[in-house]
Amino acid sequence: MTRNSGRPASLADVARLARVSVPTAPRVITRSARVSEDKVERVEAAIIALGYRPNGAARALVSGIQNIVVVLASNTTYYGYAATIRGIEEAARAAEHLVMIVVIESEDEAHVRDAVRLALSQPVAGVIVLKSDRAGVALPATIPVAVASGSPDETHAQALIDEFAGGRATTEYLLTLGHRTVHHVSVPPSGVGEDERTRGSRAALVSADTDAPPVIPASWDPGSGRRIGSAIARRADMTGTLCGNDEIAMGIVRGLTDEGVDVPGKVSVVGFDDHPLAGLWRPGLTTVNQDFPALGRRAYMLLTEVMAGRQEPDSTREPTRLIVRESAAPPSPRGRRHLP
Amino acid sequence: MTRNSGRPASLADVARLARVSVPTAPRVITRSARVSEDKVERVEAAIIALGYRPNGAARALVSGIQNIVVVLASNTTYYGYAATIRGIEEAARAAEHLVMIVVIESEDEAHVRDAVRLALSQPVAGVIVLKSDRAGVALPATIPVAVASGSPDETHAQALIDEFAGGRATTEYLLTLGHRTVHHVSVPPSGVGEDERTRGSRAALVSADTDAPPVIPASWDPGSGRRIGSAIARRADMTGTLCGNDEIAMGIVRGLTDEGVDVPGKVSVVGFDDHPLAGLWRPGLTTVNQDFPALGRRAYMLLTEVMAGRQEPDSTREPTRLIVRESAAPPSPRGRRHLP
DNA sequence: CTGAAAGCGCTAACAT
DNA sequence: ATGTTAGCGCTTTCAG
Numbered sequence: 001m002t003r004n005s006g007r008p009a010s011l012a013d014v015a016r017l018a019r020v021s022v023p024t025a026p027r028v029i030t031r032s033a034r035v036s037e038d039k040v041e042r043v044e045a046a047i048i049a050l051g052y053r054p055n056g057a058a059r060a061l062v063s064g065i066q067n068i069v070v071v072l073a074s075n076t077t078y079y080g081y082a083a084t085i086r087g088i089e090e091a092a093r094a095a096e097h098l099v100m101i102v103v104i105e106s107e108d109e110a111h112v113r114d115a116v117r118l119a120l121s122q123p124v125a126g127v128i129v130l131k132s133d134r135a136g137v138a139l140p141a142t143i144p145v146a147v148a149s150g151s152p153d154e155t156h157a158q159a160l161i162d163e164f165a166g167g168r169a170t171t172e173y174l175l176t177l178g179h180r181t182v183h184h185v186s187v188p189p190s191g192v193g194e195d196e197r198t199r200g201s202r203a204a205l206v207s208a209d210t211d212a213p214p215v216i217p218a219s220w221d222p223g224s225g226r227r228i229g230s231a232i233a234r235r236a237d238m239t240g241t242l243c244g245n246d247e248i249a250m251g252i253v254r255g256l257t258d259e260g261v262d263v264p265g266k267v268s269v270v271g272f273d274d275h276p277l278a279g280l281w282r283p284g285l286t287t288v289n290q291d292f293p294a295l296g297r298r299a300y301m302l303l304t305e306v307m308a309g310r311q312e313p314d315s316t317r318e319p320t321r322l323i324v325r326e327s328a329a330p331p332s333p334r335g336r337r338h339l340p
Numbered sequence: 341m342t343r344n345s346g347r348p349a350s351l352a353d354v355a356r357l358a359r360v361s362v363p364t365a366p367r368v369i370t371r372s373a374r375v376s377e378d379k380v381e382r383v384e385a386a387i388i389a390l391g392y393r394p395n396g397a398a399r400a401l402v403s404g405i406q407n408i409v410v411v412l413a414s415n416t417t418y419y420g421y422a423a424t425i426r427g428i429e430e431a432a433r434a435a436e437h438l439v440m441i442v443v444i445e446s447e448d449e450a451h452v453r454d455a456v457r458l459a460l461s462q463p464v465a466g467v468i469v470l471k472s473d474r475a476g477v478a479l480p481a482t483i484p485v486a487v488a489s490g491s492p493d494e495t496h497a498q499a500l501i502d503e504f505a506g507g508r509a510t511t512e513y514l515l516t517l518g519h520r521t522v523h524h525v526s527v528p529p530s531g532v533g534e535d536e537r538t539r540g541s542r543a544a545l546v547s548a549d550t551d552a553p554p555v556i557p558a559s560w561d562p563g564s565g566r567r568i569g570s571a572i573a574r575r576a577d578m579t580g581t582l583c584g585n586d587e588i589a590m591g592i593v594r595g596l597t598d599e600g601v602d603v604p605g606k607v608s609v610v611g612f613d614d615h616p617l618a619g620l621w622r623p624g625l626t627t628v629n630q631d632f633p634a635l636g637r638r639a640y641m642l643l644t645e646v647m648a649g650r651q652e653p654d655s656t657r658e659p660t661r662l663i664v665r666e667s668a669a670p671p672s673p674r675g676r677r678h679l680p
Numbered sequence: 681c682t683g684a685a686a687g688c689g690c691t692a693a694c695a696t
Numbered sequence: 697a698t699g700t701t702a703g704c705g706c707t708t709t710c711a712g
Binding site for chain 1: 590
């Protein structure tokens with residue numbers, strides 16, 4: 001019962017206390033071979049007495065099995081990221097893999113490199129990079145990598161959500177409702193250039209032979225949506241708005257409402273993500289449902305394929321679903337100039 | 341350039357190819373000692389040629405360093421949990437510790453035990469249990485543990501948010517506004533018995549010599565708040581409502597609004613958490629701000645104290661702050677029976 | 681500056 | 697059924 005020293009108890013300690021040889025102890029633990037009754041009891045007692053727990057590092061070393069999956073993420077509190085990580089964890093746990101989270105918040109290459117190196121000092125089976133394009137840089141070429149979300153990337157296996165289709169479907173929906181064009185308020189792009197949502201939206205506009213207005217950039221903060229909403233309240237030309245995510249959409253609805261502009265009476269707003277609160281919003285937010293946990297599970301599956309040595313860097317696209325609620329409607333026929 | 345076999349390249353392989361001894365290779369890698377120019381070059385070339393990366397298991401084994409902090413959580417997607425985990429990760433990373441997430445979703449004791457055992461087979465320095473009281477059961481007594489949130493617990497170091505004070509402050513605020521009493525719609529309690537928010541609320545009612553109405557239980561799903569909101573729309577006695585969290589509060593506002601009951605004109609609703617969307621809600625949600633990242637950082641600090649061998653199971657309480665927005669107001673003088 | 685040797689904790693193979 | 701031996705890949709002495 002007394003903790004003899006700082007060093008945790010090893011199998012050798014257990015064996016000594018139980019008066020058996022070292023290999024006998026694991027035979028008791030894993031029941032991998034028959035051991036006489038009395039020794040089983042002695043070993044079990046010793047394990048409890050010493051608080052023995054197996055040393056995963058030693059095990060991984062001798063067996064060659066590495067069972068940690070590192071998730072490199074830039075932000076873990078936004079709903080989409082948290083839900084994706086949740087999906088990864090679920091799939092990993094089912095396969096007896098463990099999930100280690102490393103948040104890459106710094107732009108500083110050296111910090112990223114340090115964080116990655118620290119993580120890779122563990123028995124790491126593979127890495128899932130969550131959207132952050134910066135993180136990939138610091139990874140050695142030999143470690144199995146899968147990317148979840150982010151901009152398409154030829155060099156790695158990648159689990160994507162078909163955001164292009166989502167952007168197109170929502171834009172087409174707004175056009176079908178009768179809006180002349182669709183304005184896109186985007187969240188910060190993850191890589192260089194435009195994100196897929198924006199591209200999908202523009203593709204729909206081009207197909208409909210409509211002019212594509214310039215993208216309005218928002219930050220990740222929902223409050224930025226509110227400010228944009230207030231600002232656009234007086235622009236008679238903006239009747240149909242597609243937002244980079246639901247939080248921004250909620251902010252825009254709020255900003256418009258602050259200025260007395262009715263949604264969807266005067267302006268239609270469509271979100272992206274199907275946030276858990278989207279249906280509760282007033283008006284219920286028309287948005288694009290994405291199955292983030294499925295994305296996470298898929299990323300893990302791709303990673304297992306890479307670990308197994310499949311050559312092709314595969315890529316998958318989870319489907320999206322337009323969720324029609326109340327925040328989008330046909331444009332007001334009499335124009336929408338309106339004073340509070 | 342050719343990968344000779346399935347087995348990844350080891351230091352021995354690198355050393356052989358570079359025609360140096362095994363210990364020289366790591367000297368080059370970590371620059372821990374001076375190595376002659378030509379050998380440095382040969383080793384570096386060999387590392388690249390073989391795609392060598394250090395074996396974390398061996399490293400962890402030989403160095404004996406345990407630098408993983410396991411977070412046991414029941415749900416990682418709710419804002420409060422995600423933000424707390426974020427705080428833990430931040431503090432841990434600053435101390436060169438890694439964070440491993442284990443989600444405990446099963447009620448099944450055996451599953452929990454397996455998941456915990458798997459995690460503890462890694463070089464684990466300590467465990468932070470996030471609110472789930474069930475998880476603690478499976479932990480060996482020898483491993484350092486700190487608890488974040490949850491019901492007060494004498495046996496472990498514990499970082500808490502002063503939810504009691506939050507529950508009391510909001511209730512007092514509603515009473516001050518003139519409400520006869522305050523109804524509490526609670527989220528599922530984490531342990532046995534009532535949570536601190538409920539207790540704080542009741543304490544305020546008792547102090548004010550007011551009768552405490554029975555608690556109305558909600559689930560974690562915001563939709564349950566909406567159903568409750570609809571259901572209570574016709575109850576003339578419920579003018580002041582305190583909710584277990586903001587999502588439920590938003591649901592209740594929505595349910596009341598669905599039935600044509602004005603908030604805060606007819607019913608005041610107060611939330612808990614200061615969710616990022618609380619201020620954007622219509623009406624802006626009066627709520628209790630909690631600093632979840634600070635809670636996480638504090639939990640990590642407590643864990644380091646436990647690891648360092650401090651005896652007293654300490655406990656800390658982060659302060660809360662009443663955030664007054666628009667969802668609570670004095671009760672309507674003419675009663676609030678109202679038909680849509 | 682460099683190499684030889686030992687050992688971390690565990691398991692697989694081989695003897696008994 | 698049980699003990700003995702060897703070795704996983706790495707780092708840490710210790711010699712030279």
